[in-house]
Amino acid sequence: MTPTTSLQSIDLSTRSGDQTRVLITELRKEIISGALRPGEPLRQDVIAERYKVSRMPVREALRVLEAEGLALLVPNKGASVAPLDLLELQEIYEMRVSAETLALRLSLPEISNAQIDRAARIQDDIESADLRDFGALNKAFHRTLYEPCGRPRLLAHIDGLNDVADRYLRFTIKALDYAERSNSDHRALLEACRKRDEVEALSILSSHIIDAGEVLKNYLTDFLGNEGLGEG
Amino acid sequence: MTPTTSLQSIDLSTRSGDQTRVLITELRKEIISGALRPGEPLRQDVIAERYKVSRMPVREALRVLEAEGLALLVPNKGASVAPLDLLELQEIYEMRVSAETLALRLSLPEISNAQIDRAARIQDDIESADLRDFGALNKAFHRTLYEPCGRPRLLAHIDGLNDVADRYLRFTIKALDYAERSNSDHRALLEACRKRDEVEALSILSSHIIDAGEVLKNYLTDFLGNEGLGEG
DNA sequence: ATTCTCCAAATTGGATCCAATTTGACATAT
């Protein structure tokens, strides 16, 4: 079942300062959520008209999205939503392990109990809330644990990786019993953080991310025949 | 002694397809090399006239450079070259260790002796060539060792980190006996790669990068008073 | 029927134009 969220049109024509900024975040959301499907062409006219702006800020936004790996730009041909690709998925999860264990390691000496509690409360939400919000809440949980590291660039990098990962997650999340495993991982991770047990926390986080990547990969491998992932 | 390379003006006005692409790479080079100084304002008019194009491709290029962390864009105020900052330097080197050890680990099972030899030849060049090319050659050396990992996204990420790191390197490279230490690290790294000794290779690479970061930090700490690093 | 050519429509890339915001200088008031 493909995500079939309909595209909303926000009227940015009134806004003064920075339409490009808004466009970037809106289009990013639409690509991550799957409202804009992998491989789908992104025509400047269409987007411009949908947001009631000229093509100019659209073009700037598309450049940025390309730099983020969410769009593909071919000179004189146009832009399209970056296709999904199992090799990229694997790569993203390998990079997540590397970047997020670094963030957690740097965060642990700084993190307060209050901050750990904040993460625990997000985990409560995850377990009680609608699975549709899993992506965003899951991201928030992890980010709360990493933020005390005080490395803005690293955190931005991790955000970007999670954005891309979310695209894949979106296709599968409903069908999985993955949530359960993820929840127990999260609980164990919080416990290790409370004990400030670096080795344990990093080990849990690593296998947590690797696991998620494996589950996704297996699920998507089956998927691949049924429904395209966007042409390469 | 600040880099005082003069700005060359390339005439892109004839090129058909994609002036923005060219602008991005040219401006990137100028920022990395220090020809465009940290904190220096990047006025659209000036750049456009220098490259004999209109402001439009300049604006697109600036957006991308902002996404890469090389430029700063303030709405309605304009762009400037991203300032240098010791905390960022530290962060970049932490991220390099994390990303590059991952790349090397994934590369080692794939790398051929011929590829290792290619890296060794680059190291020969480093030791014999002008120190001014150190940044580029050093980057090439490392990339040669990582490339067999076959992870395009990871490699692009590493390239980006090294671009930013080069900006700091550029300020110091001449003044250091760092080259010697770096050379012996490189030789030892090649040896470990030849033996396919993962633990040894990763350990050498880690301390190699950490070392470089420390040396840079110390050097720049002294520097900070004399000559600005661009206002925050 | 298939392939090739050519031309019009669609679409992107770049330049120019106009509006809105910021900057800085000068004048004025305290």
Added chain:
DNA sequence: ATATGTCAAATTGGATCCAATTTGGAGAAT
């Protein structure tokens, strides 16, 4: 002398216009 207000110049942001490239289809040739 310093601070404040005002207005013109500079600069950015957005829209429109034009050129260049790509796309797709009709028609001709084999």
